[in-house]
Amino acid sequence: MTPMIGYLRVSTEEQAEDGNGLDAQRYAIEQEGDRNGWELTWFVDPGYSAKDTNRPDLQRALTALHRREYAGMVVAKLDRLSRSVIDFATMVERAQKRKWNLVVLDPRFDLSTPYGRAFAGMAAVWAQLERELIGQRTSEGLQALKRQGVRLGRPRQYSADVVALVATLADVEGMGCRAIAAELSSRAVPTLGGRPWHPSTVRRLLRGHALDLAAAVARETSQSRTPGASQTKEEG
Structure with missing residues (x-):
């Protein structure tokens, strides 16, 4: 007999309590x-979402497989x-590296078969694409915030007087x-x-000061490009 983990999960407490979903998974x-x-x-996570892998029994299962x-x-x-x-x-990737098998019954996936390994390769490609798209969207969002004059980086931890002194020095x-x-x-x-x-503390302060200055310039530029802004300044 080959020792295998049977992993079960349902999203809601109601499903966990009445057994619907868990029983069907277990039977299959x-x-x-x-x-x-x-x-x-059996390793069971009742009432947990699959949005991430932070589930107690899944983590226990992965630790046991690692050992x-x-x-x-199998799921x-x-x-x-x-x-x-x-x-x-x-x-x-973790399963392949640690030499344990991963089996999914629907859709059919078995890492021990050639088809399963081919599917694993395709999954890695799509995962890399998703990572790059997330990175691109994050970068575009940060650039948009910078254009609006939003200061990026750590919140300022020292008073304006201390920052001004460091900048002056x-x-x-x-x-x-x-x-x-x-x-x-x-x-x-x-x-x-x-x-x-x-010196590293001073360097962080100067870096934050530079971000503040850049944000102020970006805000001024953004306001000057706003329709009617120049007219308002002239009228004032």
């Missing part, structure tokens, strides 16, 4: 297990395991980050948590 997996000589151990406690995992339907192409492709006095850190320490300028001033 048991039938397949009888034909293939599997010794099944080679089972030969593989009745693909959407019981994942609705994300990226998550599924990542799981397939850098731009007017021409001091480097190490020298600025020493100067701030000598002036007993407080830091977050009372930690010493470091």
Whole structure:
């Protein structure tokens, strides 16, 4: 008998309580297990969505597979395991790397077969495409925010007075980050948590200051391009 994990999932607590969905999944997996000589151990996530893989029993199952406690995992339907192409492709890649089998009954997928491995390759291609599209949409969204003058990056943690002092030491006095850190320490300028001033802290402050300036310029440019803006300024 081959030790296999039978993974079951339903989205709602109602389905979990009345057994609908779980029983059907279990029956389909048991039938397949009888034909293939599997010794099944059940891992069940009742009332969890498939939007991601952060489900307690799925994580337990993956850990057990990583430790080679089972030969593989079987699910009745693909959407019981994942609705994300990226998550599924990542799981397939993980299975191939750790040498455990992944079986989906509907649509038919078995990583131990040539067709299953071919399907895994296609899933990886589509997952990469989805990652690139997400990255492109994120980049376009960030560029749009920058054009609107929205400051990107970490929220400012130091007061405007401290930022102004650091900027003055850098731009007017021409001091480097190490020298600025020493100067701030000598002036007993407080830091977050009372930690010493470091060049890396000064560098982050200057980077944030540059983002603030860029956002201010972008806002001014955006306002000047707004229809009627120049007319309003002239009338004022």
